[in-house]
Amino acid sequence: MPDTLDPHIRFGSNSGQPATRRDGVAKVTGTATFAADNTPEGLLYAVFAPAAIARGRVTSLDTAAAEAHPGVTHVLTPQNRPPLQGDPSDKPTMFSFRFEALQDDTVRYAEQPIALVVGETLEAATEGARLLSPHYETEKPRVGIDDAEPYGFEADAFGKPANTVHGDPDAGHGSAATSLDVTYETAPQYHNAMETHAVVATWDGDHLTLDMPSQALSMSCAGFAHYFGIPAENVTVRSPYLGGGFGSKAIPTGPYVLAILAARMTGRPVKMMLTRQQMFGPVGHRGQTRQRLRLGADADGKLTVIDHEGISATSTFDTFIEPAANASQGIYAAGALRSTHRAVALDVGTPGPMRAPGEASGSAALECAMDEMAEALGMDPLDFRLKNYAETEPGTGKPYSSKALRECYAQGAERFGWAKRPLQPGQMRDEHGHLVGWGMGTAFFPCPMFMADARAALRADGTALFETSAADMGQGAWTSLAQIAADSLGLPLDKVEFRAGHSGLPDGGVAGGSGHTATAGNALHTAGGDVVRQLGEIAAADPASSLHGAGNASFVARDGRLYIDGDDSRSDAFADILSRLGNAEIAGSGSASRDPDMAKQYAMNAHGAVFAEVRIDPDLCQMRVTRLVGAFAAGRIINPRLAESQLFGGMIWGISFALHEEARHDPRRGHIVNSDLAGYHVPVNADVHGLEVISVHEDDPHVNALGIKGVGEIGITGTVGAIGNAIWHASGKRIRRFPIRVEDLIRE
Template sequence: MIGAAIDRLDGRQKVTGRATYSAEWPIERLSYGVIVQSAIAKGTIAAMDVSAAEQAPGVLAVITAGNAPKLPQGGQAGVNPPAGRALTLLQDTRVRYNGEPIAVVIAESFEQATHAASLLRVNYHEEQPAVDIMQALPTAEPYTKKILGQFEPFSRRGDVDAGLRDAAVVVEATYTTPLETHNAMEPHSTIAVWERDQLTLYDATQYVYGVKRFVAKTLGLRDDQVRVVSKFTGGAFGSKGSAWSHVVLAAMAARHVGRPVKIVLSRRQMFGPVGGRPYTVQRLRVGARHDGTLTAIDQDVVSSTSTFEDWVESSTLQTRMLYAAPNVATAQRLVRLNLGTPTFNRGPGESSGTFGLESAIDELAWRLGVDPIELRLRNYASVDPETGLPWSSKSLRECYERGAERFEWSRRTPAPRSMRDGDHLIGLGMATATYPAKRMPASAAATLTADGAILVEAATHEFGTGTYTVMTQIAADALGVPIDRVRFELGDSNLPDNPISAGSMTVSSTGPAVHAAAVALRERIRQAGADPSDVESCRRIIAAAAGAPLSATAAAAPGAEKARYSMHAFGAVFAEVRVDPELGELRVARVVGAYAAGRILNPKTARSQMIGGIIYGLSMALFEHTAIDPRNGRYLNADLSEYLVPVNADVGDIDVLLLDETDEHVNPLGVKGLGEIGTTGVAAAVANAVYHASGVRVRDLPITIDQLLAGSDR
């Protein structure tokens, strides 16, 4: 069962429109909430006239800082980084970014609430905001706390200055990545239902237990007063890892009007209030001897955060462990801007950080006249160079080799602008992909029911990753029963506790718990005198117990392996681009990605996840940037017409190789996670291919026509 390329088990629900997303639960007496947002980026609300809105047809209430209930600690009681955020809950009249929630209008219908929300009249005391990262760069301050609560904010091994002095060639360059907004297809949405003092939230989330605990703390409730349900989430990419303001506001609004309230963010409202990847400005210095041996890497990363919460895009982490350079220093600094707080965005840190590092390594390869793969192999790290720990497993060399072979890297002629097809310049580029293999404690339950079916439960999440499918495979495998005898339930905080589905760790965390619960149930079935694979014998023991189901629960947690091994997934990604030198038009014709990420539970869903990750990376390379009005901090391209993401015609051939890799240390299932590694390295591979095609080195994402045309004028 494990390792079988079976179809998605939730496929039928999804292709028939019967999968229920959070805004779609049928709720009696439902009312509709619409959030009103600030029109300035910094200042205070001087006056707000809500009378026209209150008198508009169908309006049940208008909640503002003037009449909102006062929450414990000013609404900050639940703040618990990284996932528990500082929110805007109408507790004061301050404005800290353009688009910040300043009121909620609740009405009988969506149309009435939307219209009434347009009737609020707001006067502000406006102050000068800081919204330009380059202008604010001199205000950057070193970040001194642990990143994501785990990683040092800076690193130092050896002596970087000495290493740079010893180098024959030094590349020194600054790379930038823009503000990127996730734009999952499903808007963030929450339905809040109070029954006496019990709150149920139907929420689009990656973390039902996190939302439950956060909302309880924020509202001053006990944990057992809040239940969170999320059976299907329509894409997340990190943006739904936290309860954002609208979640708590829905609960507050529902209590205020004494009815269930649904809040669905508009597409525009997903720019700012629900996070995004921050700006990064990455200064790199990389030195090497003539033979390509690295002598030093220095990476200084400035990323942006809001004025009210620290969020660090950890773009230095891969630089500490990827190459066997003796002298490496990294630092993370923060600039505070009047924008919404950033958050996890697919491969947070590694997706932006590999753009800087793997572009700089490519520049070094050109300067040295060494093949880019050869340069990487000469500096291959056989142990983790930062910690000295052995790898739990590492097959990066095989990824370079197999990927190069599949991509036909050997047909590449080294000189820039040396490959053509008619009027187009052709370029081949590559980069390394990497993401850590993480794991957190998780739990699960398995139950044999009277009809012989087995119900397996864990409060994890399905947002396209295939969780329903692979968890069923794991349980069926452990029990020795066919897939169709197992039903897996997730997405409900009444089920066993599970961590956030983020950081590529759902299978590595929840998988072992599901496996352990299934094994425990298997043993209980055997002890009761039945054979799990024999349905009739299973039914008999339940009948003999007067219909009482047989259950087992299990918890699973990481052990000491983290202290003994360095655990990461690796890959190599290759891109072929076509550049029209007259028009500056860039197309990515082909991508090959070769990855080794431990055991693959389902090659079909795994391949799709890797393809999706690569396309997310292509999107970073070619399209994405959130444009901010420098005068007032307004999000200028806050829709899917102006904020570009790839459409079908933008995507060429994508070829994914998943290498066999056995890892006996990382976790009992030997899996490393696939959610994010596909995105890492892609932007650098494309930029490196663009240089090979055109001789233009683009260091600022996204790669745009104007940069290609300006660069080709040299």
């Protein structure tokens, strides 16, 4: 039972250190090769023509004009598109959606590909696509959450969450001394990684090489292989660096399939890079939500019920809903819990997982509703949360594998100065006469593990090679996974070569769910342990070794030597053991996934507390987040420098969710009117002030052998609510729709 660290290493000589990024020099010198940086010999460029309407059909395309443009080599439309071997409606892997790849002339959302133009240069293909001048037969688009009837659905592993009930919610409502019934809305959001989706596709016979950003390399191979009728092992995905992912780069999409098809058809490599505008359709987004929260509390301020109903938008041709109502499960000790989900089918691209899918939107509504309930009870919002602190998982009664949330509350509140907060809103002003408000929220994120394999090899020169197809989209896999690998063999970091980002390596699993470091890290750790075990066996059987005869002892690897655990007087150098073997290399392998026994016994989550200060100009109603303090407990932190950056990034995504991001649809044509980075607002440097992260120590002996939980997504949760609550505390106005806008404060 892996309930604690394996004894074979002194873990932590590299882990826990704030190493700078191993890919740092490549990234600051411009030599890190992203997908679209590849320009192989004979390259063609592909550009798709996007639908300008959200619903209807394409009635004409001026293919003659496009074909006549100098440099254009091919124009693909539904009339002449070569067949695919796998149907775009198939779902070959767990992470698959139906997609558009010119199978017919129907338009299901704006920015859907309606033709593909291939040319000798990017300029020629771009102009060719423009010359297609499409005409449409337009139907009235359904793009608002009230434009279609909500429907229920059968739960499924990906995108269709189950409804959950614990206890008796109706009794909880009935026994409440104070009741709250509020509805919150969140806007459609688009990932908008700085690197737009890009691919360079190269065929060699029936072998396909894809330079593309991928959060799930092996699964991508299986997916693309299906659509092109080749074995998965014939597909190579090279993804050494992703220019951001945020959940959008794990799933095969229509544009990619079209570019690969163009490469097969022309017999030449094809590069396609989506324009920024094309990112607002075929490559996923966070669907808009409407969430009704009904809370009940008794006279002591104990929650009798949290009843969370979510309606989330999906597309008309597939179902992936933002599982917002799930955020109310597992966090507060309410007498009863109910989470229900319904979907609304709109003329939009299918949503998908976007950083903290469900948790971000659900936490935004829940943490504001908790604040409203505290207000109704006349309680301090932090005291109210402590009053309803869950010592075991609400509903199931399972113990937590670890939970240092109380310490997060205490340390965050202390650093922020929360004790000085007046209970009533509108009490604080700064030296410029601006309204000042303080709010808080609880941060909460599960810590799933996927499955990963890894390989290790100790070489005769005392260095080691570790391999797994892990993906670094900025979270720091190149660095933190190498730190784990080095520790597994007791080697300094600079003695370890780490290969990742290539599908030919052992399956590194999925960079998602904040579970990549835990999953790939534990696989590397196990692979290193396999090498140590073999070294021990060889040394114990070797009369020339000082470890000879230590057959049943456990061994510890440290500083390039093997020791008997607890007896430092007997050791042997790796190099000597290997040299007596004739300088052979010792190879090991390892895998990792969640231990099912542990999963059955324990509830596993990362926790945190976020405190926000906002200042509001009373005349212009301009809002500024002036301070954010987040205290997080997320198990073992492998690299505090990189973890802090992840948490900062998550908290700034929280600012973005609360105050910036919203895709706005034109009600007549249904397209998104702000589909660029000038109109779709994300924070810039001047929007970010006074950030502070406190890393709260947490040992978790159950979550996995290394005690890692993950920090990629939790920073958004808690933050959005904290900002909304601070705006109320400054202004006395409850805005129940995100993002909160200047006009909301003026209008109220």
